[in-house]
Amino acid sequence: MHFHKLISDLKESGEGKIVLLVSDGIGGLPLQPGGLTELEAANTPNLDSLAKIGVQGLSTPIRPGITPGSGPGHLGLFGYDPLEFIIGRGALEAAGIGFEMRDGDVAIRGNFCTIDSNGNITDRRAGRIPSDESAKVVEKLRAIKIDGVEVFVEPVKEHRFVVVFRAADLGDAVGDTDPQRTGVPPLEPIAHDDASKKTAKIASEFFSQAKRILANESKANCLTMRGFAHKPHMPSYKELYGLKAACIAVYPMYKGLASFAGMELVGKPATLQEEIDVLEKSWADYDFFFVHFKYTDSRGEDGNFDEKVKMIEELDKIIPRITALKPAAFVITGDHSTPAKMASHSFHPVPTLIVSDLARTDTCEKYGEKYAATGGLGHFEAQYLMSLALAHAGRLGKFGA
Amino acid sequence: MHFHKLISDLKESGEGKIVLLVSDGIGGLPLQPGGLTELEAANTPNLDSLAKIGVQGLSTPIRPGITPGSGPGHLGLFGYDPLEFIIGRGALEAAGIGFEMRDGDVAIRGNFCTIDSNGNITDRRAGRIPSDESAKVVEKLRAIKIDGVEVFVEPVKEHRFVVVFRAADLGDAVGDTDPQRTGVPPLEPIAHDDASKKTAKIASEFFSQAKRILANESKANCLTMRGFAHKPHMPSYKELYGLKAACIAVYPMYKGLASFAGMELVGKPATLQEEIDVLEKSWADYDFFFVHFKYTDSRGEDGNFDEKVKMIEELDKIIPRITALKPAAFVITGDHSTPAKMASHSFHPVPTLIVSDLARTDTCEKYGEKYAATGGLGHFEAQYLMSLALAHAGRLGKFGA
Numbered sequence: 001m002h003f004h005k006l007i008s009d010l011k012e013s014g015e016g017k018i019v020l021l022v023s024d025g026i027g028g029l030p031l032q033p034g035g036l037t038e039l040e041a042a043n044t045p046n047l048d049s050l051a052k053i054g055v056q057g058l059s060t061p062i063r064p065g066i067t068p069g070s071g072p073g074h075l076g077l078f079g080y081d082p083l084e085f086i087i088g089r090g091a092l093e094a095a096g097i098g099f100e101m102r103d104g105d106v107a108i109r110g111n112f113c114t115i116d117s118n119g120n121i122t123d124r125r126a127g128r129i130p131s132d133e134s135a136k137v138v139e140k141l142r143a144i145k146i147d148g149v150e151v152f153v154e155p156v157k158e159h160r161f162v163v164v165f166r167a168a169d170l171g172d173a174v175g176d177t178d179p180q181r182t183g184v185p186p187l188e189p190i191a192h193d194d195a196s197k198k199t200a201k202i203a204s205e206f207f208s209q210a211k212r213i214l215a216n217e218s219k220a221n222c223l224t225m226r227g228f229a230h231k232p233h234m235p236s237y238k239e240l241y242g243l244k245a246a247c248i249a250v251y252p253m254y255k256g257l258a259s260f261a262g263m264e265l266v267g268k269p270a271t272l273q274e275e276i277d278v279l280e281k282s283w284a285d286y287d288f289f290f291v292h293f294k295y296t297d298s299r300g301e302d303g304n305f306d307e308k309v310k311m312i313e314e315l316d317k318i319i320p321r322i323t324a325l326k327p328a329a330f331v332i333t334g335d336h337s338t339p340a341k342m343a344s345h346s347f348h349p350v351p352t353l354i355v356s357d358l359a360r361t362d363t364c365e366k367y368g369e370k371y372a373a374t375g376g377l378g379h380f381e382a383q384y385l386m387s388l389a390l391a392h393a394g395r396l397g398k399f400g401a
Numbered sequence: 402m403h404f405h406k407l408i409s410d411l412k413e414s415g416e417g418k419i420v421l422l423v424s425d426g427i428g429g430l431p432l433q434p435g436g437l438t439e440l441e442a443a444n445t446p447n448l449d450s451l452a453k454i455g456v457q458g459l460s461t462p463i464r465p466g467i468t469p470g471s472g473p474g475h476l477g478l479f480g481y482d483p484l485e486f487i488i489g490r491g492a493l494e495a496a497g498i499g500f501e502m503r504d505g506d507v508a509i510r511g512n513f514c515t516i517d518s519n520g521n522i523t524d525r526r527a528g529r530i531p532s533d534e535s536a537k538v539v540e541k542l543r544a545i546k547i548d549g550v551e552v553f554v555e556p557v558k559e560h561r562f563v564v565v566f567r568a569a570d571l572g573d574a575v576g577d578t579d580p581q582r583t584g585v586p587p588l589e590p591i592a593h594d595d596a597s598k599k600t601a602k603i604a605s606e607f608f609s610q611a612k613r614i615l616a617n618e619s620k621a622n623c624l625t626m627r628g629f630a631h632k633p634h635m636p637s638y639k640e641l642y643g644l645k646a647a648c649i650a651v652y653p654m655y656k657g658l659a660s661f662a663g664m665e666l667v668g669k670p671a672t673l674q675e676e677i678d679v680l681e682k683s684w685a686d687y688d689f690f691f692v693h694f695k696y697t698d699s700r701g702e703d704g705n706f707d708e709k710v711k712m713i714e715e716l717d718k719i720i721p722r723i724t725a726l727k728p729a730a731f732v733i734t735g736d737h738s739t740p741a742k743m744a745s746h747s748f749h750p751v752p753t754l755i756v757s758d759l760a761r762t763d764t765c766e767k768y769g770e771k772y773a774a775t776g777g778l779g780h781f782e783a784q785y786l787m788s789l790a791l792a793h794a795g796r797l798g799k800f801g802a
Contacts, residue, residue, distance in 0.1 A: 378780030387466030
């Protein structure tokens with residue numbers, strides 16, 4: 001039996017609310033072996049007092065040793081096995097700019113490139129033209145008209161943009177047109193199944209019109225298309241868990257990922273404090289709240305250990321505002337580790353704390369990697385975090401008699 | 402490769418005997434976060450001295466967050482993934498009263514109900530008639546004769562009973578006849594595949610005859626049928642593990658579950674002391690002994706923390722009688738947790754201790770949830786407990802050269 005069928009069968013309605021606080025990339029590494037991680041070095045009295053009454057463990061985002069991007073990292077936290085539910089690049093890029101895809105849409109990641117007079121690519125990234133220049137070129141592409149198709153073209157960053165085709169019966173099995181090398185022209189978009197032939201034809205038409213429009217650009221005089229993708233097919237939070245779910249996030253990528261799971265995007269917070277304002281104001285209206293804090297990841301990516309420590313301490317300060325709401329299950333975790341030492345996402349498992357009246361208190365005195373490694377939740381795959389959260393909130397029935 | 406094929410390929414005969422002592426629902430919760438569980442609060446000198454030389458871990462009965470019923474809970478302990486080996490309700494109910502199903506039998510859970518003069522259900526449970534009254538009505542149903550079919554009708558409790566059809570070629574894909582609401586008549590039994598058409602026809606004939614027999618009953622004047630089910634198809638202990646296995650249990654449900662795995666039901670013990678008497682007497686005759694102790698679960702279900710503590714202390718007292726037999730692997734665990742705080746089964750993982758000359762002793766000083774969380778067995782799914790037991794008893798060969 002698929003785990004999702006089991007969970008969906010066992011879900012129960014209830015009063016208990018769940019808060020999933022995701023501190024992006026919170027897991028870290030000591031700068032020197034034997035030292036303290038960012039989280040262990042941080043002064044976190046509020047988190048530590050929760051650790052004393054809650055239960056901790058280490059969450060493996062995907063499988064041991066695997067470093068996740070934000071997409072698979074969050075899918076795991078939301079209860080979808082990231083090896084089963086794959087988000088195509090186009091869809092992820094669309095999510096990243098907050099484009100709300102509909103079922104049936106095909107999203108594509110576009111790259112501006114430079115071609116020579118023979119039509120061969122000389123620069124696959126069009127000299128990484130600045131975002132503001134690129135946005136102007138994107139604007140020109142909006143003139144493209146294709147019969148029976150709604151076409152969206154949206155800027156992302158530098159040479160990158162998103163194209164979305166909206167029409168009936170569009171398959172997404174179309175090959176990339178980026179040849180992955182210079183000295184050759186972009187490839188034709190090729191359909192890999194019958195259902196995608198219409199999509200390939202539309203992409204071909206889009207490319208022809210774009211090429212004429214871009215002909216006089218100095219750098220961005222051509223484009224390639226990659227990662228043709230539908231919105232991922234995922235059962236929603238409502239179907240799976242019976243939860244009315246809210247996403248409270250600042251950045252578009254996380255809103256997009258949450259919307260794939262059927263969460264409602266609530267408020268327009270710009271800071272952590274404003275996110276908690278939104279949480280408080282919408283407390284009565286939802287069963288589940290995904291609250292996303294970005295800056296632990298950002299400072300980790302910067303390679304700045306001390307600043308990441310500070311961000312963790314900022315997070316600690318708002319904890320009492322959440323506990324004051326008395327969630328039935330309060331889950332504190334991250335989508336992956338981002339050790340400042342590596343200045344990148346990493347494979348290390350993520351310290352995860354559940355506070356609940358049903359938590360079986362363990363021996364952990366603080367919230368942190370060392371403690372989590374010996375905690376009562378053990379080491380578990382992130383895809384099981386939601387069933388643990390539901391169980392701790394009294395929202396799952398018994399399996400079998 | 403399926404894990405069962407691996408185990409079956411690697412099984413070796415040997416002299417080492419295995420005792421699987423299941424203290425039903427032994428895992429618990431502190432009454433207040435930060436306090437002690439029932440097991441941690443109990444005075445268990447014998448179990449604690451075993452903890453010092455054995456190896457402990459936390460067993461997850463199904464998957465993280467899932468609360469098991471007794472059926473899936475025990476299937477896991479016996480080495481069958483409870484998400485792969487599903488026991489239908491009818492078969493579980495038959496097991497629960499100790500009815501020995503044969504391959505091909507179809508067991509059904511029957512409910513007496515009350516219908517009005519229009520044939521519409523007015524009470525789906527026939528006023529929960531007392532068990533002794535119900536047993537008399539069941540007796541009347543034994544008059545039902547169907548050509549070519551052996552029909553068994555057995556009382557369970559209150560309005561519940563079991564029907565078993567024994568004949569050749571009976572599929573079990575037949576829909577429930579309980580409409581799950583009042584004001585309508587029972588449904589017709591509908592076959593969901595060709596192989597089950599004969600079963601549906603028999604069920605229909607059974608229902609017609611029963612209706613005539615019950616017509617004059619004041620409450621139980623009709624019935625519904627649910628959970629049509631074959632005996633689960635499970636490889637036996639002999640096939641899988643090469644073990645001649647004994648079940649020593651007081652309650653019929655656990656005997657039924659053990660018999661699904663091909664264990665022999667040994668003795669008729671009525672108390673824990675008598676169970677250990679049976680164990681001693683039959684020691685020479687079997688390789689494996691499943692010993693079931695019920696009352697840790699019962700007192701947990703009662704919500705009685707102190708009485709559950711006492712039951713754990715009772716269990717502790719008989720431990721020396723088992724160690725005196727010198728099993729090669731002595732496994733102490735539960736099928737799930739039943740915290741008195743929740744007065745029900747729960748999802749919390751189960752402290753599990755293996756004592757064996759091959760146990761790699763860990764740092765655990767006592768037997769209990771907190772210790773098990775840091776033990777040498779780690780956190781594992783219950784379905785792997787049997788391979789651990791076999792290995793600790795020297796009964797599994799090497800995989801590959």
